Amino acid sequence: MSHSDDLIRLSAAELAGRLGRGEVSSVEATQAHLDRIAAVDGAVHAFLHVNAEGALRAAAEVDRARAAGESLGELAGVPIAIKDVLVTEGMPSTSGSKILEGWIPPYDATPVRKVREAGLVPLGKTNMDEFAMGSSTEHSAYGPTHNPWDLDRIPGGSGGGSAASVAAFEAPLALGSDTGGSIRQPAHVTGTVGVKPTYGAVSRYGSIALASSLDQIGPVTRTVLDAALLQDVIAGHDPHDSTSIAEPWPSMAEAVRRADVQGLRIGVVKELDTDGFQTGVRQRFHESLELLERNGAEIVEVEAPNFEHAIAAYYLILPAEASSNLAKFDSVRFGLRVTPQGGGTVEQVMAASREAGFGPEVKRRIILGTYALSAGYYDAYYGSAQKVRTLVQRDFDQAFAKVDVLATPTAPTTAFKLGEKLDDPLAMYLNDIATIPANLAGVPGISLPAGLAPEDGLPVGIQFLAPARQDARLYNVGGALERLLEAEWGGPLLAKAPDLSTHELTATEEGAL
Amino acid sequence: MARVELMDYEQALELFEPVIGLEVHVELNTETKMFSPAPNPANEKYHGAAPNTLVSPVCLGLPGSLPVVNGEAVEKSISLGLALGCSIAESSRFARKNYFYPDLAKNYQISQYDEPIAFDGEVEVELADGRTFQVPIERAHMEEDAGKLTHVGGATGRIQGAEYSLVDYNRAGVPLVEIVTRPIFGAEGDAPELAKAYVSTIRDMAISLGISEARMERGNLRCDANVSLRPRGAEQLGTRTETKNVNSFRSIERAVRYEIQRQAAILAKGGAITQETRHWHEDTGTTSPGRPKSDADDYRYFPEPDLVPVVPSRERVAELRAALPEPPPARRRRLKAEWGFTDLEFQGVVNGGLLNEVAATIAAGASPAAARKWWTGELTRLANASETDAASLASPEHVAELAALVEAGTLTDRLARQVLEGVVAGEGSPQQIVDARGLAVVSDDGALIAAIDAALAAQPDVLAKIRDGKVQAAGAVIGAVMKAMQGKADAARVRELVLERAAAAE
DSSP: OOHHHHHHHSOHHHHHHHHHTTSSOHHHHHHHHHHHHHHHHHHHOOEEEEOHHHHHHHHHHHHHHHHTTOOOOTTTTOEEEEETTBOBTTBOOOTTOGGGTTOOOSSOOHHHHHHHHTTOEEEEEEOOSGGGOOSSSTTOTTOOOOBTTBTTBOOOSSSHHHHHHHHTTSOSEEEEEOSSSTTHHHHHHHTOEEEEOOTTSBOOTTBOOSOTTTOOEEEEESSHHHHHHHHHHHBSOOTTOTTSOOSOOOOHHHHHHTOOOTTOEEEEEGGGSSTTSOHHHHHHHHHHHHHHHHTTOEEEEEOOGGGGGHHHHHHHHHHHHHHHHGGGOSSSSSSOOOOOTTOOOHHHHHHHHHHHHSOHHHHHHHHHHHHHHSTTTTIIIIIHHHHHHHHHHHHHHHHHTTOSEEEEESSSSSOOBTTSSTTOHHHHHGGGTTTHHHHHHTOOEEEEEEEEOTTTOOEEEEEEEOOTTOHHHHHHHHHHHHHHHHHHHTSOGGGGSOOTTTSOOOOOSTTOO | OOOOOOOOHHHHHHHEEEEEEEEEEEEOOOSBOSSSSSBOTTSGGGTTOOTTOSOOTTTTTOTTOOOOOOHHHHHHHHHHHHHTTOEEOSSBOOEEEEOOOTTSTTSEEEEOSSSOSEEEEEEEEEOTTSOEEEEEEEEEEEEEOOOEEEEESSSSSSSTTOSEEEEETTSTTOEEEEEEEOOBOSOGGGHHHHHHHHHHHHHHHHHHHTOOOOOGGGTSEEEEEEEEEEETTOOSOOOOEEEEEEOSHHHHHHHHHHHHHHHHHHHHTTOOOOOEEEEEETTTTEEEEEEEGGGGOOOOOEEOTTSOOBOOOHHHHHHHHHTOOOOHHHHHHHHHHHHTOOHHHHHHHHHTTOHHHHHHHHHTTOOHHHHHHHIIIIIHHHHHHTTSOGGGTOOHHHHHHHHHHHHTTSSOHHHHHHHHHHHHTTOOOHHHHHHHHTOSOBOOHHHHHHHHHHHHHHOHHHHHHHHTTOGGGHHHHHHHHHHHTTTOBOHHHHHHHHHHHHHHOO
16 A cells, blocks of 8 residues: 555545644645645545645645644644535535536635644635535535445435545545535445534534525544544534524534443434334344444434424425525526526526526425415414424333433435436435434434445445534444444555545546546 | 606605615724724724725635634624613524625625524604604614625726726724614604605714714715505515615615506506616616626525624623613703703704703703703804804803893893804803903992983973873983993883883972
8 A cells, every 4th residue: 555545545534643742744735635636636526626736836835834833723734625505705605506506605614724723734616506506416416426435325414425535535524515415315325424513513604505404514524533533623603694603512522532332321212113124124123223332322213203204394394494494595696697698687597597597306396495484374384394394302201211312324325326316206205214304403413324225235324313502422432332443344444445546437427537 | 778757745645555675784992803803994083095005815805714703893783782782692693695796805795694683673863843753673683794896998887898997905803783674654744854864863872882983974874774565455565675875864865765656557457566676876866787686686695604603792782781871862961851842842942953062051040941942042043144054153161141131031032043153153151242342230329310310301292191090101311321321221111210200300
């Protein structure tokens, strides 16, 4: 294994250790990842924009600061990929949409500002379903991302780019956003770790809004400790986001390092442990629970009777908020402008720009949301959905009165083939059945690798959910389970992924670059 | 456009009862905007800034930006709500009002819908003749202003026919309080004047609270007037129109009157009123139809998910309530009683715009009668002569000093008027002018007697008449004495002494 191949396979924590000890420079580590991107991203298409020059400059600055003996953050010098939903000063930010093609924001999103201030090195922007609407990245206006485990399969969505970049060793860390599972479901299908923190834990300022009351920014990584280290960097109150939580947070990294499940009560949600889930997904889920039980955890079955209505409520609340959030894309101040032949009124220019700039899934949800908020329908749709939301929150409250954390499979199936569900929106929406309740209730969730499904050899994730503000419990149980599983496997799950750099890279999908 | 028919105003009132409703937007003069840290052009400090220089990602509606509520704007809104006699909500929420328009950066306005900050109030409004009306307030809510469009090319300066339009987002996000009345019944023929007086009262309130620059010509204060008519005896309200763009006190009165006459003419012919927005044209004194209301009725309001509810602490609301200035009508009632003025006397002070001056003069030691006399008398006469405000001519302290000199007998009224002229000319305080001009009354009887004896000696025929009992003849001697004393004598005292000396003379 070459030196640079070695560097890209380190976890962020390990790389940070080597950087701190002066064994490697940030410029070397950054260059190794840029080389990896150059080698494999043509096939994976995790990135929409790679900022090689900016990354090397930022890396050199960290190296200079370290040499000067300045005090640096724990992850200083470690490269990171940024989901294109986050605005970045000096880097294009499109949210996966044609309507923002070429737009370079004049400001940094707060999580981006925080990772820059902590000395992390942004490599570029990752692919996603347009405006984060989707579970496969097939709705990206710039072509789909391919799953590094099988390039003919989806990497999940909407944050498939961030998950694939981490799974393909193009970046040790990435930022994602999770509105109904967009961090956790891609983690599930790519054998990586994804965390949706408590709503309000991480500022949404500068995150191009999909559904304001559901969106949350979080870490995408290969290890639970790396996710914790990254959450420690990005969490905290932001005066620019009124919905961000004012109270300080305990260290998540500390929770991983002290991980211990002795006496931990884990609730299995009955409604999400059914034959609606793929056999191998359920099998690995239950094996993980048994492993935790053998190590001192107590497994209890709990009921969440209102979870079955969660998807219906979600697909009213999300489009309603999105229809309003996306109204600003009108060509007046930024983004694509299409003028009808022979000119037109401002109204006609707005309509033509939106017609040309938005993809079909975005239009579908804008129409749905506009309808749900209309006079005469509001109470029946948006109003009822909010009531269901309250009931889902009540289910969580009652469950957490009995147990410390909940466990579910992260998603019903392993990675499906590109194109398989593209024409069936309802089948696509069902991908998020296990992840959506957490967004409706604002509680945190983690997905980490539970193994490979025997029937197809593809990664399977397990999800844990905790009460709001108890994110540390996720890192505790996640850190413990990861240690136990890796001991059984003899190493990380991703060691079993195809080595993209030595295999012939193939992509049968038309969207690949 | 078809010719608009108007019915005679008196006739319209015989047939119909006018019902009005008023929406007033007050731009707050906070340091920064409603939801962004950009400077607020409705604050005097930033007025007149170049287009699109007072902006941030938030007021431009850039992707990813989020609103944050301005605490100063909330406090000023609460103060205004309290002054309007409203209850202040224990928890108040923002909502999105969705519609596409290029001056609205996000294509939704953050406003308040079902949970306004203030509700259920009442404002006492006084007409010119002193009668008062209680105007019921439905609500006062917080919202953000839109940007400003300038339509270039085309004849009218309006969007129709323009070649292109420019947008200035400086005004986008300026904090507004929208005050909405309930329907106002019973104003009858005074409805136009009441509308004007109501907006004027809101303006006084905003100024005394210090929450707005309150200049109508700058759009700090904007009024939309709703007018409907119902036939005499009918219970059901008529269809209303909403007249916008009414940007002076005078035009509010004219616009309401115009709509009453216009609607009456239509209804009397059996026609129907179209529910619509109408635009007021200051130059022609008419209104013209804007967009029909029903077109844009569905704003798809829903709670603003980017903001948490505003929950003002009860302690802070109590503090703001304690800090409120006295409402103008209550103050007027109190002062009238304290001063013991008749209705006519008090109205003279109020209509002359001299209430504050008279109050300050009394506070500086003058009697209410003297304060009123000088301000509504000589100072008003001088002001009229020079086409200026009486208040600008003299300070209450100087007027009080003048009144004290008269009270002490140092000045006669006639001398006091001369002193006042000196005060107005900027010669100094009344005492300084008395000293400088030597205008004090001569109260030394010796000097007077010498002058009287001389005058009597010079006019023996007059002396004879006086001694014959023709007392009125004394006038000629008094006049001569006053002339000799250069007016600095008390005429009554001179008269007494003249009669005394005439009787004594042999």
